[in-house]
Amino acid sequence: MCGIVGCILNKEVAPTIIDSIKKLEYRGYDSVGIATVTDKINVKKGSGKIKEVDDEIHLEDIDGKIGIAHVRWATHGNPTKENAHPHCSCDNKISVVHNGIIENYKELRLELQQEGHTFKSETDTEIIPHLIEKYMNEGNDLLKSTQLTINRLIGSYALAVICTEEPDKIIGARKESPLIVGVSDHGNFLASDVPAILNETRNVIYLEDNEIIQLEKDNVIIMDKDLNPIEKEIVEIDWDPEMAEKGGFDHFMLKEIYEEPQVIKDTLSESSKIKEIVSKFKNFNRICFVACGTSYHASLIGEYLIETQLHIPTEVILASEFEYFQNTLDDHTLVIFITQSGETADTINALKVAKQVSETLAIVNVVGSSVTREAHHVIYTRAGPEIGVAATKTYISQLICIYLLVAHLSENEELIERLYTIPELTEESIEREEDIKIIAKKYKTAKDFFYIGSGFNYPTALEGALKLKEITYIHAEGYPAGELKHGPLALIEDGIPVVGLLPPGPSYSKTFNNLQEIRARGAHMIILGSEEDTKIDDVHDKIVFNQIVDELIAPLIYIIDLQLLSYHISVEKDIDPDKPKNLAKSVTVV
Known part of the structure; x- marks a missing residue:
């Protein structure tokens, strides 16, 4: 504000x-x-x-x-x-x-x-x-x-x-x-x-x-x-000081997308500190995430990770709605607060209440911010200053912290090793920018977009839709693939762009069938999937990834391509992506 x-x-x-x-x-x-x-x-x-x-x-x-x-x-x-x-x-x-x-x-x-x-x-x-x-x-x-x-x-x-x-x-x-x-x-x-x-x-x-x-x-x-x-x-x-300058890029948002591979490396350096924090946790049998906006979507991925990898009941609460859930907290609940600025008013208010009864952990980008001084434990996302209003590199760094947290809680060394391959894979995403520019030009006049994903990639669909809304002013919605028959299919019209997230993994077949239902109703399909997937060869537009990008780690990779897509549509529409109307980077009033 x-x-x-x-x-x-x-x-x-x-x-x-x-x-x-x-x-x-x-x-x-x-x-x-x-x-x-x-x-x-x-x-x-x-x-x-x-x-x-x-x-x-x-x-x-x-x-x-x-x-x-x-x-x-x-x-x-x-x-x-x-x-x-x-x-x-x-x-x-x-x-x-x-x-x-x-x-x-x-x-x-x-x-x-x-x-x-x-x-x-x-x-x-x-x-x-x-x-x-x-x-x-x-x-x-x-x-x-x-x-x-x-x-x-x-x-x-x-x-x-x-x-x-x-x-x-x-x-x-x-x-x-x-x-x-x-x-x-x-x-x-x-x-x-x-x-x-x-x-x-x-x-x-x-x-x-x-x-x-x-x-x-x-x-x-x-x-x-x-x-x-x-x-x-x-x-x-x-x-x-140079970190807060454009450095030759047209916009801060593009610069910050290009910084993501290095941000991931920097945030991975927090692994030993996260392991130390995990060792200090008390016994808990429930986890709650509290966040707003983009941080809420990162938290949803955390929910999927924890419930699949740790089998601990987990829920995600919007900070602005926290007061309706606060009476369910107890001393066996770990409450995780995620905020880029550490000054989000709703999140701070929720943290002050939660810390009275539960153990609290903050995942935050700004050293010394209000949230860091309130929480029992703090993990820093090493993203540096983010100037563009739409969160990009802070989102990916939040995800890395969540993945590291879950990997150390579950003592999953294989997952930790996989995380160290992410910077190189994200660089491959950035190298696809010219291909994404072509797709952006093609769909810049669209009035509606839909983003579809399953499991770990449903929150990515939500975040992709949010980015498009924020900086292009195009109406966009994210849905779980399995929910299409429960209402959203009624909105599909001939030529409407639908972004399908289709990485290899257990949910592939179900998601593929759901996307076929959309295509049969005339939608223009933009598919993010494996470069070895021949089933998607004849879709309208595709963005393909290394086969090793499966549904577990796809949220760390696919989002960069979706950020670039939103950025270039914004530029094509002659909108300043750094300063979208009516929005603020840090929401410091309730």
């Missing part, structure tokens, strides 16, 4: 802060703004993408060595200039950027209006600078006024505040919305996520809920909610 940057430098801050906020475009947004402090608050903001707003009002043309910036994903009020952050107080001495949702803003707004405050936007955020103004007018300094303000707020927030009365500092605060501190010898930074500050520093402090920070050029003071100073660890991030 929304992204925040704040920094204090010994030079004009606008060029740095605008460059930093561009690194948060992946979070999803509809407006942008910047504020600096000199002898006054200077604000520039507008609706639209950063480039569009910058072309119109020149965001970097603003004085000041202290500043805050924001990209907004609309929740309260339309995406207009008036609703864009930063928001200011009546006297224009205070400016605030905010990520999160203030649930009691209407009551606070009415109270402030009755006291004479006037508002210019429809947002929940605008009450914050007015409350700070109120408390400063009562004789409090900026820090104390911010503390008094957040004590009145119900909801979630990450804040950055500047003020002309104290022009040498930024005050920040966090509750249920990510906020980090970047520390360097040329200034200090606040941001919603690490990529925003990688060009400036790799030294990061992760703020916890209910912590407050006073940021100065040469000093960082972190406090609890009562303003008592606390010591925090500085974490050195091992991501290079």
